[in-house]
Amino acid sequence: MGVRLIFKNAVLTALLSGEIDHHAAREIRSEIDGTAERVKPQKLILDFADVQFMDSSGVGLIMGRCKLMQIWNGTVEIVNLPPKIERIVSLAGLNQLCTIEKGEQNEAGK
Amino acid sequence: MKPENEMNLSFPSYSANEAFSRAAVSAFVAQLDPTVDELCDIKTAVSEAVTNCIVHAYRSTIGTIYINCKIYGDGKVIVKVRDRGCGIENVEQAMQPLYTTAGEERAGLGFAVMDSFMDRLHVTSKPGKGTSVILQKTLRRRTSENG
Numbered sequence A: 001m002g003v004r005l006i007f008k009n010a011v012l013t014a015l016l017s018g019e020i021d022h023h024a025a026r027e028i029r030s031e032i033d034g035t036a037e038r039v040k041p042q043k044l045i046l047d048f049a050d051v052q053f054m055d056s057s058g059v060g061l062i063m064g065r066c067k068l069m070q071i072w073n074g075t076v077e078i079v080n081l082p083p084k085i086e087r088i089v090s091l092a093g094l095n096q097l098c099t100i101e102k103g104e105q106n107e108a109g110k
Numbered sequence B: 001m002k003p004e005n006e007m008n009l010s011f012p013s014y015s016a017n018e019a020f021s022r023a024a025v026s027a028f029v030a031q032l033d034p035t036v037d038e039l040c041d042i043k044t045a046v047s048e049a050v051t052n053c054i055v056h057a058y059r060s061t062i063g064t065i066y067i068n069c070k071i072y073g074d075g076k077v078i079v080k081v082r083d084r085g086c087g088i089e090n091v092e093q094a095m096q097p098l099y100t101t102a103g104e105e106r107a108g109l110g111f112a113v114m115d116s117f118m119d120r121l122h123v124t125s126k127p128g129k130g131t132s133v134i135l136q137k138t139l140r141r142r143t144s145e146n147g
Helices: A022-039 A056-070 A083-091 B017-032 B036-057 B110-117
Strands: A002-008 A011-020 A043-054 A075-081 A099-102 B005-012 B064-071 B076-083 B120-126 B130-138
Touching (some): A002 A022, A011 A022, A022 A056, A022 B036, A043 A056, A043 A083, A043 B036, A056 A075, A056 A083, A075 A083, A083 A099, A083 B036, A083 B110, B005 B017, B036 B064, B036 B076, B036 B110, B110 B120, B110 B130
Parallel strands (some): A043 A075, A075 A099
Antiparallel strands (some): A002 A011, B005 B064, B064 B076, B076 B130, B120 B130
């Protein structure tokens, strides 16, 4: 549960996993920011492939990282967004803030 | 109508209990044979309500959060999340999307998510006394056409 970070070619990839709620978001935020502020990547990729659950605390987490990346004109990309998390992301209008690439239809989703 | 089954839960407002509380409600509601999507909606709404108690109601203290969950024969689920925290001065304002009083990167979407993921949302609050959030959803009764 949490986040694993990979920095390569000016791109910082955060492989998120588990359930992202208010409790988990704190640790994920400090992990990402700790590295991002040091390496100042051109792009931050948030990979949701292994995320099972997310509430609006995760929306806050994404919005906050977009704000951080804007400081040095970096961009944020959301990838592998599972269908069940997509709904809360679109409710929040996050597509206006960053690029979103949807994940494959999860067989457990139906 | 009398509920088919009912459960009560009370726990301290530690953020570690957010995952526990939505899992507990989800496990109880599973008796009604919900779809994965329906269960996900209920889990998300409960998580928002409980997080509000932790972040707002018991902002600088640890208090008790109470959950009551009733399930009915027609597929109706009612979850009540209650606290004895600081209460909300202006419920209508608090329910506006993007409105938030907490810094700490809150999106201000808690009530909007509860409203959108459930059939009914009812909030009552008394400043200094606490807040009660009632979440209601009727699950689609699934016929056994696929065997």
